[in-house]
Amino acid sequence: MTSSDAPLKSSKTPANAYDAIVIGAGHNGLAAAAKLGRSGRKVLVLEAANAPGGATRGREFAPGFRSAGLAHLVNRLDPEVARDLGLTLTAKPGHAMPTAVLDGMNEPAVLRGAYGETIDGVTPEEAAAFSRLRDKLTFQAGILKRFLRRPPPQLGAIGIGDVSTLMAAGIGLIRKGRAEGRDFLRMLLMNVADVADEYLDDGRLNGLLSFDATLGIHLGPRSPTSLLGLYYRLTGEVDGRAGGQFIPEGGMAAVAPAFLKAAKGAGVTVRCGARVGRILADRGSTRGVVLTDGSELTAPVVVSAIHPQATFLHLVDPAETGTAFLRAIRHVRSAGNVAKLDLALSRMPNFTGLTGRDHAGRIVIVRSMTHVEEAFNPAKYGEFSQDPVMEIVLPSLADATLAPDGACTLSALVQYAPYKLQQGWEAGKPAFLKIVLDILEHHAPGLGRTIVAADLSTPIDIEAEYNLPGGHWHHGELQADQLLINRPTGAASGYATPIEGLYLASAGAHPGGGISGLAGWNAARHILAGGTR
Amino acid sequence: MNALTKPLNATEARRTARNHILTPRLETPFHPRLVALDEVNDWYNWAGYKAPHSIFDEELEYFAIRSTAALFDISPMVKYRITGYDAERYLNRLTLRDVRKLGVNRVHYTAWCDDHGHVLDDGTLFRLGEKDFRLCCQERHLPWLLDSAFGFEVEIFEETDEIAGLALQGPTSHAVLAEAGFAGTERLKPFDIASFAHEGGAVTISRTGFTGDLGYELFVSRAAAVSLWDRLWNAGAEHGIRAIGYSALNRTRIEAGFIVANADFVTAEAALRADRVRLPDEIGLDWLVDPDKPNFNGRRAILDARRNQTLKHILVGLEIEGNISAEHAIVYHRGKREAGLVTAATWSPTAKRNIAIASLTRPYGTKFVDDLWVEIYAMRELSYQKMMKRAKIVPRPFVKLARRTVTPPGLR
Ligand SMILES: Cc1cc2nc3c(=O)[nH]c(=O)nc-3n(C[C@H](O)[C@H](O)[C@H](O)COP(=O)(O)OP(=O)(O)OC[C@H]3O[C@@H](n4cnc5c(N)ncnc54)[C@H](O)[C@@H]3O)c2cc1C
Numbered sequence: 001m002t003s004s005d006a007p008l009k010s011s012k013t014p015a016n017a018y019d020a021i022v023i024g025a026g027h028n029g030l031a032a033a034a035k036l037g038r039s040g041r042k043v044l045v046l047e048a049a050n051a052p053g054g055a056t057r058g059r060e061f062a063p064g065f066r067s068a069g070l071a072h073l074v075n076r077l078d079p080e081v082a083r084d085l086g087l088t089l090t091a092k093p094g095h096a097m098p099t100a101v102l103d104g105m106n107e108p109a110v111l112r113g114a115y116g117e118t119i120d121g122v123t124p125e126e127a128a129a130f131s132r133l134r135d136k137l138t139f140q141a142g143i144l145k146r147f148l149r150r151p152p153p154q155l156g157a158i159g160i161g162d163v164s165t166l167m168a169a170g171i172g173l174i175r176k177g178r179a180e181g182r183d184f185l186r187m188l189l190m191n192v193a194d195v196a197d198e199y200l201d202d203g204r205l206n207g208l209l210s211f212d213a214t215l216g217i218h219l220g221p222r223s224p225t226s227l228l229g230l231y232y233r234l235t236g237e238v239d240g241r242a243g244g245q246f247i248p249e250g251g252m253a254a255v256a257p258a259f260l261k262a263a264k265g266a267g268v269t270v271r272c273g274a275r276v277g278r279i280l281a282d283r284g285s286t287r288g289v290v291l292t293d294g295s296e297l298t299a300p301v302v303v304s305a306i307h308p309q310a311t312f313l314h315l316v317d318p319a320e321t322g323t324a325f326l327r328a329i330r331h332v333r334s335a336g337n338v339a340k341l342d343l344a345l346s347r348m349p350n351f352t353g354l355t356g357r358d359h360a361g362r363i364v365i366v367r368s369m370t371h372v373e374e375a376f377n378p379a380k381y382g383e384f385s386q387d388p389v390m391e392i393v394l395p396s397l398a399d400a401t402l403a404p405d406g407a408c409t410l411s412a413l414v415q416y417a418p419y420k421l422q423q424g425w426e427a428g429k430p431a432f433l434k435i436v437l438d439i440l441e442h443h444a445p446g447l448g449r450t451i452v453a454a455d456l457s458t459p460i461d462i463e464a465e466y467n468l469p470g471g472h473w474h475h476g477e478l479q480a481d482q483l484l485i486n487r488p489t490g491a492a493s494g495y496a497t498p499i500e501g502l503y504l505a506s507a508g509a510h511p512g513g514g515i516s517g518l519a520g521w522n523a524a525r526h527i528l529a530g531g532t533r
Numbered sequence: 534m535n536a537l538t539k540p541l542n543a544t545e546a547r548r549t550a551r552n553h554i555l556t557p558r559l560e561t562p563f564h565p566r567l568v569a570l571d572e573v574n575d576w577y578n579w580a581g582y583k584a585p586h587s588i589f590d591e592e593l594e595y596f597a598i599r600s601t602a603a604l605f606d607i608s609p610m611v612k613y614r615i616t617g618y619d620a621e622r623y624l625n626r627l628t629l630r631d632v633r634k635l636g637v638n639r640v641h642y643t644a645w646c647d648d649h650g651h652v653l654d655d656g657t658l659f660r661l662g663e664k665d666f667r668l669c670c671q672e673r674h675l676p677w678l679l680d681s682a683f684g685f686e687v688e689i690f691e692e693t694d695e696i697a698g699l700a701l702q703g704p705t706s707h708a709v710l711a712e713a714g715f716a717g718t719e720r721l722k723p724f725d726i727a728s729f730a731h732e733g734g735a736v737t738i739s740r741t742g743f744t745g746d747l748g749y750e751l752f753v754s755r756a757a758a759v760s761l762w763d764r765l766w767n768a769g770a771e772h773g774i775r776a777i778g779y780s781a782l783n784r785t786r787i788e789a790g791f792i793v794a795n796a797d798f799v800t801a802e803a804a805l806r807a808d809r810v811r812l813p814d815e816i817g818l819d820w821l822v823d824p825d826k827p828n829f830n831g832r833r834a835i836l837d838a839r840r841n842q843t844l845k846h847i848l849v850g851l852e853i854e855g856n857i858s859a860e861h862a863i864v865y866h867r868g869k870r871e872a873g874l875v876t877a878a879t880w881s882p883t884a885k886r887n888i889a890i891a892s893l894t895r896p897y898g899t900k901f902v903d904d905l906w907v908e909i910y911a912m913r914e915l916s917y918q919k920m921m922k923r924a925k926i927v928p929r930p931f932v933k934l935a936r937r938t939v940t941p942p943g944l945r
Contacts, residue, residue: 283828318684319626320828322648327680491648498648498833 018044020301020527021289022268023276023315024467024506026054028520029305030259030270032505034085035524036303037266044297045268046289048275048467053256055466056515062453064404065344068252070462072393072411073097073362074515075245076236080149081517085262089255091238091246092398098361099245100354101204102443103368107353109204110361115234115243119205126202133199138242140184141234143172148235148511148518151494151526152484189480192230193221193369203368210372211364211389215415216473216513218337220376221369225480232478232512245362251399255515275467279304279311281320285500289315301501301527305520307468307475308488308508309334312497321498328489332482332508336459336471337379339417341390341436343410344403344452348394349444363392365443379416383423384432388439390414407452412436419459419470429458475508484510495523496531503527558583561608562697562758566766570776577779580673580693582609585778594781598744599883601773602705604765605782607698607750608758613668613678617687620664622827627681628658629813631826635660638726640739644818646831650838651801651810653677654794655818657741659726667692667752671794672803681830697758701765702748702785705772707942710738710749713768718749719941731764732757743782745789747936747943784879787888790850790929792816797848797876797890808845812838816892817848817929846873847898850929851889853907854922856880859889862907864897868921872897875907881931888931889924902926 018041022033025047037043051057055070077089091097099116100108110120115134119127146169153162173181187195192213196206210221213230220226238244248254263270277292279302288298304311312321312329321329351363366372366389375385392412396403403409414436421428433456441448459471468475476488485493487510495503495510505523507513559582561567572589584606587594597603615624625632628643635641637660644655656670668678678689701709710718715729721740728735734757742748753761766774786793794800798816799809812835813822822835838844853859858880864873873893881888889907897905905924910917936943 281828283824284833313684319622322830323627323677323681324648326683330683 016295016297018042018297018299020044020303021046021297021299022303022305022505023279023289023311024048024054024305025052025260025270025272026305026506027056027255027259027515027517028506029054029303030256030263031081031085031517031520032303032305032524033268033270033520034259034262034266035521036301036527037263037268039528043263043266043268044299045263045270046274046276046291046297047270047272050273051256052260052270052272055468056252056255057466058253058256059465061342061455062344065342065407065409065453066253066402067342067409067411067455068395068399068402069256070340070457070466071255071515072252072395072413073245073247074252074255075233075238075243076514076516077238078149078516078518078521079237079240081521084521085259085517086265087258087262087517089248089258092249096238096241097245097247098358099208100351100358100361100363101208102351102353102363102365103204103207104352104365104443105367106204108351108358109202109208110358111208114238114241122202122205126200126205129199129201130205133196134243136183137230138234139176139180140187141231141242143169143184144231145235146172147484148516149522151522152487152510154494155485155490187227189225189227191222191224191226193226193373195227196221196369203371204366206369207366207371207389208364210369211366211391211415214372214376215391215413216336216338217478218333218335218379218418219479220373222373223376228480228483229478236514236516247393247395247398251395251402253399253402259517276315278317279315279499279502281316281499281502284320284498286502301503301531303503303505303523303527305505305523307334307470307472307506308332308492308504309469309476310467311502311504316499316502322491325489325491325498328491332488333477333479334470334472334475334508335419336462336473337416337418338471338473339414339432339436339459340457340462341410341412341414341433342455342457343412343440344454345408345410345447346450346452347406348397348408349410349440349447349450351444359394360397365390365392365439376416379418381422382418382420384418384421384428384435385416386435388414388416388436390436390439410440412440417458419463419472421458425458425460429456432456432458473507474513475506478512483512487512495526503531559694561606562755563606563608563699563762566759566762567606567776575778579609579779580611580671584609586780587778588776591778591780594775594777595784595882597773597775597777598703598746598781598785600704601775602701602703602709602769603775603777603781604762604769605700605702605777605779607700608696609693610698611670611673612691612693612696612698613674613689614692615666615668615678615687615689616664617685618664619685619687620666623682623685623687624658624666624668625827626685626829627678629818629821629823629829629831631823632658632660633826637662640724640726640741642821644813644821646813646835647801648830648834649801649810650812650831650834651804652798652813652816652818653801655792659737659739661726661737672800677802695755696752697755697761699751699753699761699765700742700744700748700782701751702742702744702746704747704936704943705769705774706746706748708772708944709765709769709774711944712772713764721749722940723938732760736761743789743791744785745791745930745932745937746785746934747939783877784881787877787879787890788881788883788930788932790890790931792848792890793877798892811846812844814839814844815846815848845895847893847895849891849893849898849926850931851875851891851905851907851924852927852931853878853887853889853924855920856887857909857911857920857922858887859907859909859922859924862889862909864891864893864924865906865908865921866897866901867904868906872901872905883932886931890929891924898926
């Protein structure tokens with residue numbers, strides 16, 4: 001079967017039998033379910049938490065104050081996925097969401113349009129240099145982007161589609177001339193610091209690129225291959241423009257319902273508070289799952305839209321997979337580095353030098369590339385940054401229901417906060433929180449006095465709250481050795497796994513994390529196309 | 534999981550690790566006895582241990598195996614002890630045969646593969662208890678065994694050095710055991726195991742061996758090794774017992790049609806070239822693969838290769854005209870197309886046939902089974918004598934002896 005309108009396979013089935021079971025109602029699980037459901041299949045989504053959404057699942061963190069979840073902005077929702085599933089997630093019409101870079105000394109550098117089409121607060125020469133670098137990087141990211149919307153090519157079984165993707169990438173390169181092609185190959189595995197140095201002098205812009213390249217990844221800007229993270233960021237687009245970002249109408253709280261609506265509209269059943277305890281497998285093929293309450297649900301297709309390590313180290317009997325496969329899965333690096341701060345404030349904060357309107361944008365606190373590198377250094381040894389870098393959004397500005405009248409919420413993604421903290425997070429958390437609040441106070445004097453409640457989620461907390469091993473942004477490091485045909489590992493890199501009928505579909509699968517819907521959507525398309533390994 | 538005994542401190546650990554260079558060839562517990570009997574001083578390296586090719590005369594040693602009793606030191610054989618609640622389930626995932634069918638005090642021959650179905654080794658699995666196994670093999674595999682233990686409640690440790698082993702093989706081997714006072718060995722059927730008192734400890738005796746003859750293998754702690762040797766040696770005096778080396782044993786194992794890892798096939802971890810690895814079906818081990826038992830390493834790859842008919846090689850027994858051993862000769866179809874390689878060959882004094890084990894590239898050996906030839910180069914005083922000899926595919930074993938299985942075995 002290769003078409004998505006394949007006939008409905010089982011019109012009369014027992015109540016606990018489905019055509020496909022999806023584990024995890026994160027946005028990828030819901031995207032996969034929606035796509036499968038639309039082909040006429042009877043699909044069930046099982047979610048451990050009491051509500052769907054995964055990392056976009058909201059929660060009340062202080063009386064009257066809600067957080068919309070871990071993710072606080074959208075920058076890579078795939079337009080093809082959105083169109084295909086009918087997702088109604090759009091930016092408020094008007095200005096694109098800006099990024100303001102604060103270094104605590106100069107006026108903010110404010111990038112407007114999609115990733116700084118114009119920049120306020122820097123010299124014209126610097127703005128022009130940034131523009132040249134931006135054009136080059138978005139062109140190069142555009143080449144890589146071709147690989148995101150399809151399963152990675154399988155070694156030994158390169159198909160027509162793979163060849164055409166590779167050719168298109170090649171042609172894309174040649175079109176711009178030999179020099180551009182050469183430069184692409186030169187830069188591909190470079191570190192972001194060296195690349196930024198070739199073009200820029202302004203610490204704030206250097207720092208921003210360094211921050212964006214490494215957010216959610218265990219690398220510093222000077223680490224080899226760190227430019228890949230920035231490419232990945234720039235493969236995201238908003239309104240057809242690379243590098244854009246937005247908060248949808250209704251705020252981030254609108255993300256989960258949009259995916260849920262797509263799934264329900266496709267006839268999918270979503271059950272929350274249903275934690276899968278075991279994936280049934282016998283002699284290399286699956287036939288369903290068992291919930292932690294003991295109930296058994298059967299389906300010839302099981303789509304695991306949760307972390308690959310959770311899938312194979314906890315849910316599938318180790319006897320059902322091979323020694324080398326399991327060793328590779330165990331070696332997937334997946335220790336998170338990002339802490340999430342939710343602040344309840346009695347009124348809107350005022351960041352020094354920032355206009356009122358720009359408070360609704362993305363605010364990045366970074367002085368320079370060196371600042372990011374020095375923040376990374378302790379993380380290598382299991383310590384948090386003494387002078388961390390961070391990205392801030394004021395969610396209640398886009399969604400007034402998050403805070404009481406007149407009050408405000410602040411969300412910050414703070415890096416680096418290593419999962420495996422030497423001193424342990426129990427002792428480390430209060431100290432790290434104080435550091436973060438001091439930085440905020442420095443950039444928005446008076447903010448401290450308006451704090452009603454502060455809730456810091458370390459990677460350990462994220463792991464527990466969101467059933468996310470390692471608390472990792474991408475469900476596994478997004479680095480050169482864990483990409484494409486090696487994501488999460490060779491024998492499970494094309495969504496299909498060594499277990500027949502079992503597929504991977506979370507951020508831990510190709511192409512990686514962030515709210516894009518691609519992993520889930522790609523996996524479902526692969527299943528509909530026959531789903532072979 | 535407990536791989537090795539923990540050293541007391543880091544310095545001591547470093548020193549111990551370093552001292553191995555003082556004994557580049559380890560000596561087995563029986564070494565003093567072997568040296569005392571040795572007349573030819575012809576040693577080789579067996580898994581890091583000094584082992585004899587021959588003790589006094591290869592030809593006479595062969596006839597000791599087939600006519601009286603031969604004592605062969607198998608201590609260098611790699612031995613792993615695998616115990617714990619999940620030991621059976623663990624080994625069932627690791628190896629090809631169904632371990633659930635292996636009774637306590639029984640042995641079976643088996644093999645294990647990597648995820649791609651390529652054979653890592655073959656060996657014998659001893660079930661010493663419900664949750665207690667010993668795995669014996671040619672190559673070392675501790676990292677693989679430990680990696681395979683993820684998710685299983687098992688303890689694995691190597692006991693090659695602590696446990697000494699002897700093979701007692703030949704028509705009078707049971708008579709030797711009886712004479713030595715191991716009462717009850719007459720009840721052992723092939724692949725049975727039993728425990729006997731020795732020197733205040735125990736010796737484990739199994740009716741197993743690598744010769745295709747009546748024979749036993751004895752395992753004992755290192756400390757009790759020499760006294761066990763003496764006990765057998767004294768009892769064997771009247772029964773023609775001889776100490777033997779590998780050359781004689783190798784001839785009998787070829788007669789019995791057994792294969793040796795990294796001689797008749799290259800193990801997956803040793804192979805440097807991509808086309809040297811082998812699926813079980815490519816080295817005559819298809820009968821070990823049990824598709825009905827729970828999942829095991831390599832299952833999918835093996836069954837896929839069967840279904841898609843992508844098996845590339847086949848292991849066959851050959852009978853070759855003449856009497857000159859065809860070891861490592863190239864096999865030809867119709868005298869000109871290369872079809873494979875002889876991996877082991879010998880003149881069989883018992884079968885009175887020139888026999889060989891060969892690896893052929895399919896469809897030779899499957900579709901084309903006739904008109905096979907081997908090209909033998911015999912060095913005769915610095916000049917090769919080149920011979921094209923007719924070869925015929927014949928079933929293994931080449932030598933089948935009723936006494937191997939008769940229970941109770943004869944006493945003379
Ligand atoms: C701190 C942080 C901040 C982030 N910020 C952003 C951002 O601003 N913008 C952005 O685009 N991306 C952001 N990301 C990345 C993004 O959130 C993730 O990559 C994305 O959520 C992955 O989606 P998913 O559907 O694959 O998995 P998840 O969102 O993790 O969903 C998996 C779901 O499976 C459920 N589950 C797990 N185990 C079981 C089980 N045994 N049985 C049943 N259900 C189970 C979980 O409860 C969860 O609901 C952030 C990530 C982190 C960690």
